[in-house]
Amino acid sequence: MARYGLVVDLTKCVGCSSCTVACQAQWELEPEERWLRLEIQEEGSYPAVSQRFTTVQCMHCDDAPCVRVCPTGANYKRKDGLVLIHEARCIGCKYCVVACPYQARVFNEERGIPGKCRLCDVRIQKGVLPACVLACPAGARYFGDLDDPNSEVSRLIVIKKAKQIRPDLRTGPNIYYVR
Amino acid sequence: MTWGLPIAIYLFLAGAGAGAFLCAMGAEVYSRRTFRPLVHSGTIISGPMVALGMPFLIYDLGIGRQEPWRIFFLFFGNPGSIMTWGTWIISAFVTVAMTLAFMELDFDERWPWLEKRRAHHPLLYRRLTFLKDLMTPIHLAIEPYRGRLLVTGTILALATTVYTGLLIGILNSVPLWNSAILPVLFMDSALSTGLAAAVIYAVVQPIEERRLLAHHFFSLNQIHALMIVVEVLFIFSWLLLAANSSTAASQSIHLLMFGDLAPLFWIGIAFFGIMDPMIIYIYEVVLGKPLMAYGMIVSDGSVLVGGFILRYLALAAAVPVVLF
Structure with missing residues (x-):
């Protein structure tokens, strides 16, 4: 079975937020509702200062805290690796929002349900790349099957030594970053 | 702040x-006979207090508030969840x-009180x-099971106090909460606020009940002082260990x-939760006799304020784990 994930080459990222906007357009989100956000860290001290960009979204963890804590079983891990929300079962308790160490979930007050990156489940089902991957002008984002050793993402992880963010939290994130 | 005031109220009341x-x-x-008023008031208020927290919990829900039938999913949706x-x-x-x-x-016990008012309140x-x-028949029917209910209730009450700490304590997304002290701190605070x-409920009762308990204010306050000392140790260890971890x-x-929550912390927890009741208790020891009912209301009222602010601040001070 597949285990879908992303590799983000941050050495190519220019911090333009195209991925955020493409995601918002795809899922018709409000401007302040970001399922994919750009984090900016400043590094070094004057005069050698630089900014580092990181795009953070749902990591589609193997052992996802949101799935573990959800009292109704509305959060679930699909066989192809996607962490999704069964909205008809959600009660809106926000336990998952609090439990996610990546703060990847945004609570939609109007609908009373949390939202998050779905790795564009409806697009990949039709064989189309996720919106953020297609929109990235620098070509920094790669989508693929992490279980297939010959896939582009698997090879990038090996060749460019892509790493997860905070794997020490033991959630088994499936988004890898090249620094 | 994802979880705010309603959840703090719920955790406090539970x-x-x-x-x-x-x-x-x-x-x-x-000793049931000596502490009769305390047994009475503690048993009377516990169920309603926990139940009173439920509306706050439901108010905080998103879609569960609009479509309340969804709340039934809570019972069997995911047996592994602490919230379940x-x-x-x-x-x-x-x-x-x-x-x-x-x-x-006990209807019989209150009967003389009502008989006296029969002429004035015939409808009542x-x-x-x-x-x-x-x-009365229902009362008599369940009377033989009282002992078993007490044992079950004690186990469930212990579980409730620990649960409020475990709910947020298991999350590694907030390092402040992810501490072994939290469930025991919440348990000690639960005993003290309880x-x-x-x-307070016993003291505001009709006069004879108040007089019965008044003989024991001194010993009750000594037990309460011990609970607060333990609480101070727990809070101190919790904060000191957290400050030196992540x-x-x-x-x-x-x-x-020192930050935005400092006024609430120093006034709410340090003064109302700890110092105010402790000063009153120490004053009693120096005086060698208990204060009157009003003194009890002041010290125990401020314990309640402190206990509530402890829950609120535990939620408000949640800083998510640093990712980079």
Whole structure:
């Protein structure tokens, strides 16, 4: 079975937020509702200062805290690796929002349900790349099957030594970053 | 802040309610006859207090508030979730505590009080007579099971107090919460606020009850002082360990002690929660005799304020784990 994930080459990222906007357009989100956000860290001290960009979204963890804590079983891990929300079962308790160490979930007050990156489940089902991957002008984002050793993402992880963010939290994130 | 005031109120009421039950049980085991008013008030208020937290919990829900039938998913959706355990524990506890509270409503004991007012409140008298005739058979039917209910209730009350700490304690997304001290701190605070609530309820009762408990204010306050000393040790260890663990946890501590939450922390927890009751208790020891009922209301009222602010600040000071 597949285990879908992303590799983000941050050495190519220019911090333009195209991925955020493409995601918002795809899922018709409000401007302040970001399922994919750009984090900016400043590094070094004057005069050698630089900014580092990181795009953070749902990591589609193997052992996802949101799935573990959800009292109704509305959060679930699909066989192809996607962490999704069964909205008809959600009660809106926000336990998952609090439990996610990546703060990847945004609570939609109007609908009373949390939202998050779905790795564009409806697009990949039709064989189309996720919106953020297609929109990235620098070509920094790669989508693929992490279980297939010959896939582009698997090879990038090996060749460019892509790493997860905070794997020490033991959630088994499936988004890898090249620094 | 994802979880705010409504959840803090819910955690506080669940803790204090279960704590009041535990204090009543402690008093019952120690000596039911001596501490009769405390057993009575603790048992009466515990179930309703925990139940009172439920509307706040439901108010905080998103879609569950608009479509309340979804709340039934809570019971069997995911048996591994701490919140599911909490749902089981609290539903069972409220049922047991409400039954015991009902049994505590001794109609015969209050009867002389009502008889005296018969002429002035004929309607109330008739209503209560009807209620008495209705309830007495049920009362007699469950009376033999009281012992078993007390044991079950004690276990469930302990589970409730620990649950409120475990709910947020298991999350590694907030290092401040992810501490072994939190469940025991919440349990100790639950006992202390529960005792305070039970004593206040007993003190505002009709005069004979107040006089009965007044003989024991001194010893009750010594027990309460011990609970607060333990609480101070727990809070101190919790904050000191957190300040020296991860970046996010030390940011939480900074926020609490010197940042935006500092006024609430120093006035709410340090003064109302700890110093104010302790000063009153120490003053009593120096004086060699207990203060009057009003003194109890002041010290125990400020324990309640401190206990509530402790829950609120634990939620408000949550700084998420640092990712980079």
